[in-house]
Amino acid sequence: xxxxxxxxxxxxxxxxxxxxxxxxxxxxxxxxxxxxxxxxxxxxxxxxxxxxxxxxxxxxxxxxxxxxxxxxxxxxxxxxxxxxxxxxxxxxxxxxxxxxxxxxxxxxxxxxxxxxxxxxxxxxxxxxxxxxxxxxxxxxxxxxxxxxxxxxxxxxxxxxxxxxxxxxxxxxxxxxxxxxxxxxxxxxxxxxxxxxxxxxxxxxxxxxxxxxxxxxxxxxxxxxxxxxxxxxxxxxxxxxxxxxxxxxxxxxxxxxxxxxxxxxxxxxxxxxxxxxxxxxxxxxxxxxxxxxxxxxxxxxxxxxxxxxxxxxxxxxxxxxxxxxxxxx
Amino acid sequence: xxxxxxxxxxxxxxxxxxxxxxxxxxxxxxxxxxxxxxxxxxxxxxxxxxxxxxxxxxxxxxxxxxxxxxxxxxxxxxxxxxxxxxxxxxxxxxxxxxxxxxxxxxxxxxxxxxxxxxxxxxxxxxxxxxxxxxxxxxxxxxxxxxxxxxxxxxxxxxxxxxxxxxxxxxxxxxxxxxxxxxxxxxxxxxxxxxxxxxxxxxxxxxxxxxxxxxxxxxxxxxxxxxxxxxxxxxxxxxxxxxxxxxxxxxxxxxxxxxxxxxxxxxxxxxxxxxxxxxxxxxxxx
Ligand SMILES: [Zn+2]
Numbered sequence: 001x002x003x004x005x006x007x008x009x010x011x012x013x014x015x016x017x018x019x020x021x022x023x024x025x026x027x028x029x030x031x032x033x034x035x036x037x038x039x040x041x042x043x044x045x046x047x048x049x050x051x052x053x054x055x056x057x058x059x060x061x062x063x064x065x066x067x068x069x070x071x072x073x074x075x076x077x078x079x080x081x082x083x084x085x086x087x088x089x090x091x092x093x094x095x096x097x098x099x100x101x102x103x104x105x106x107x108x109x110x111x112x113x114x115x116x117x118x119x120x121x122x123x124x125x126x127x128x129x130x131x132x133x134x135x136x137x138x139x140x141x142x143x144x145x146x147x148x149x150x151x152x153x154x155x156x157x158x159x160x161x162x163x164x165x166x167x168x169x170x171x172x173x174x175x176x177x178x179x180x181x182x183x184x185x186x187x188x189x190x191x192x193x194x195x196x197x198x199x200x201x202x203x204x205x206x207x208x209x210x211x212x213x214x215x216x217x218x219x220x221x222x223x224x225x226x227x228x229x230x231x232x233x234x235x236x237x238x239x240x241x242x243x244x245x246x247x248x249x250x251x252x253x254x255x256x257x258x259x260x261x262x263x264x265x266x267x268x269x270x271x272x273x274x275x276x277x278x279x280x281x282x283x284x285x286x287x288x289x290x291x292x293x294x295x296x297x298x299x300x301x302x303x304x305x306x307x308x309x310x311x312x313x314x315x316x317x318x319x320x321x322x323x324x325x326x327x328x
Numbered sequence: 329x330x331x332x333x334x335x336x337x338x339x340x341x342x343x344x345x346x347x348x349x350x351x352x353x354x355x356x357x358x359x360x361x362x363x364x365x366x367x368x369x370x371x372x373x374x375x376x377x378x379x380x381x382x383x384x385x386x387x388x389x390x391x392x393x394x395x396x397x398x399x400x401x402x403x404x405x406x407x408x409x410x411x412x413x414x415x416x417x418x419x420x421x422x423x424x425x426x427x428x429x430x431x432x433x434x435x436x437x438x439x440x441x442x443x444x445x446x447x448x449x450x451x452x453x454x455x456x457x458x459x460x461x462x463x464x465x466x467x468x469x470x471x472x473x474x475x476x477x478x479x480x481x482x483x484x485x486x487x488x489x490x491x492x493x494x495x496x497x498x499x500x501x502x503x504x505x506x507x508x509x510x511x512x513x514x515x516x517x518x519x520x521x522x523x524x525x526x527x528x529x530x531x532x533x534x535x536x537x538x539x540x541x542x543x544x545x546x547x548x549x550x551x552x553x554x555x556x557x558x559x560x561x562x563x564x565x566x567x568x569x570x571x572x573x574x575x576x577x578x579x580x581x582x583x584x585x586x587x588x589x590x591x592x593x594x595x596x597x598x599x600x601x602x603x604x605x606x607x608x609x610x611x612x613x
Contacts, residue, residue: 074439081441086473118439124375125441287379 020252022051024034028272032056032254033279034133034162034194034212034241036082037095038076044244044251045091051255055094055294057283058084058224059133062102070114073101073299077122085127094294096134096283098132098162099123106146108137123157129286130154132162133194134171139166141194151184160190160285165200167219174200178207194284195220195243201229205237210282214243215253223257227264235273239282310313333399337454340395341404341416344386348409353380357413361420367432370417374436377417378410386412403483407450412445415454423456430460433540435487437464442473449479452486459490466495469502481508488515497524500549501531510545511611517548525553529561536568544576544613551580559589572613574599579608 030053037045037058048056057216058080067073080097088095099122101115121129131154135144152160161181166173174193181191188208196204204211213229214220220243230238242253250256258275262268283289356373356378363369386409388396396402421429433455437448449468452461465487468480480487481503481607487496497520500587502509510516528549532542542565550558565577577597581589593599602608 078439078441082445082470086442086475121375121439122378124372126378126443129440 011026014210020051020256020259022255022259025052025255025271025319028255028258028268029054029276030254030258031276031279032242032251033192033239033283034059034214034243035251036245037088037251038079039246040224040244040251042087042091045088047092048251048255049091051252053093053255055096055280056088057096057098057129057162057279058097059130059164060100060102061133061245062104064104066108067111070111070118073111073115074118077118081122081125081127082222083108096127096129096289098130099125099128100134100150100162101132101146101318102133103135103137103143103147103164103166103266106143107140109142112142112146116146118141119150119153120157123153128159129283129288130160130162130192132192133164134161135163135177136166137164139169139173139176147177148180150182151181151186152189154182155186158287160192160217160283161186162192163194165193165195165272167195170195170197171199175203178209182207183210189282190285192239194241197221198225201233201238204278205233210237210239210278212239212241212279214241215257216243216247216249218248223253226257227261227266230261230266230270230274231264235278237278237282238274239279240274241279336395337399337401338419338493339400340392340399341412341454343395343402343418344388344392345409345413345416347389348386349381349413353608356380357417360417366422367428368420371432371436372418374414374447377413378443381409381413381457383408383410385409400473400485410443411447411450414444415451418448418451419454421465424456425446427461429456433461434464441610445473445476446479448485449476453484453489458486461486462490462492462495465491466498466577469495469499474506477502477506478508482512483514485514488513488519493519493521493523497521497527501525501527504528504531504543507508507543510543510548520549520552522553525550525558529558532565533561536564538596542573544572545610547573547576547580548610548613551583554581554586554589555590559586560594562589563592565591571598575602576613579610582608 006267030051032048034054035056035058037056060077060080077099080099085095085097099119101112101119106112122128122273131150133149136147149159163177163181165177174196178188182188189210192210192212193204194212196211197220201211201325213226215223215226222241226240240254242251243250243252244251254275258271262272278288280291345357347359360369360373386405386407388405393405393540396404418433421432423429433448436444440448449465452465455461465480468476471477481499487499491499500516500526501511503513528546532546535542562581566574574596578593578596581593582603584590585596593603
């Protein structure tokens, strides 16, 4: 996605950028259960809040390049439950996270061992709604070892599991992730299998797992295909996320998909299930997610709430009028 | 906090914890405190507390209100039960082994999420060996998170009792920058100093240059130090004709010993009147 990109190519593939018309889903609430806000800007938070995103889950992820020491894991986990959660709150969005050792990073075994030692310190923290995102990337023996260890940790902590499925050899990787989870005695109803596609969805649902879909341009799911999947399989145990990160991705993927579903004739009730309610049901099994908390967050007076945080330097206002040429 | 107060405070906290948690949670907390592996158990329990206690604001009966007032900790009355329990757990850490105490609390700071950080900074006045937490407190003032700053700056006696002037001045300056409730800074008047007054005057000039107002409480910290040089800055402020700023400056001047400034204030009839009526005080800003 990064190296050979050019503006001409992007335009050819994506078309001219177009303003998203929120009117189709105005007033609806959305939950994005997988988005890496650490790599996004405050403008994204504003746009998400404006589009109706009231809560989100940030799964622990990798940085795009390997970490070289334990302290950078510790600082990263701390930022997910600290600074990033606070930053989100400034936009009226309730921020939860899942904590885990990413599959790619499981391959550095000496570091992975150390990470496993500090994970128990983090998984019991407030607002940690699962172990994630864990699973397979290259499908190596080391990845399997740390996947299994983290399944055991999830079992002990009574937390749901958010499973990342590999880009390459996806179907086999997905089956293997489910087989192993069952082998460890986990209830499939506590396991969210992510990044599904047309090839994996049926088996995931048939075996009783949750099927999450990532609407991510080029590499994962497009939202027109997503509409068709919900039409074919119904809304039960299906959820939609953006997985937006440092790549070319879209933090408005959930509300946009809801708008498309609305235009393609899905019922409001089905749309609500796949873009809001199902994710809440699944992750509330952690005991750490309460819908009342994000309604409370939403009700805070913005001017009050912006008081005394330092996204806003002395005297700045919570909102800038982007249509004005005057910046004061 | 004076050592002889420690027992009374400890008893008051224990009683409030007990009356605000279920019998199950109470047993759990007791077993944690009495465990042989106390520091490890308290660390784990510190993280788990909200799951056992919920997060409601504590309820106090009349006797408890009296006891916390007597112990000088009335400010805990609007704390949530998880915050109180966390502070109480830490206050029960064995104080005899100073190094172990430090290592245990420091480790919690290193992995703290927001409400844990709030509880940790709130616990500073309740921990033994106050001198060993000075650096940590100064570090906390560098936080960007509003609730964490509030826990350090507002209704917390630790900073004024323990920080050096540089860290203290940073706290006050940052409280103005981040719009904290200045009136809730403990020891504000006692720790006023010339260096801080001069820094705040620079800050006021920056605000004026940007066309912004100056928080009236700022002048409270300047009054004692008014001299010929500071007087010149006050004159600039008085010329802005913002009624609240003017009144705050007038009050600061009234509390100073610098006669030329006092005489100058009396050339403003409304300010002279407001001062003579005697109802200007720092709580009114
Ligand atoms: Zn992800």
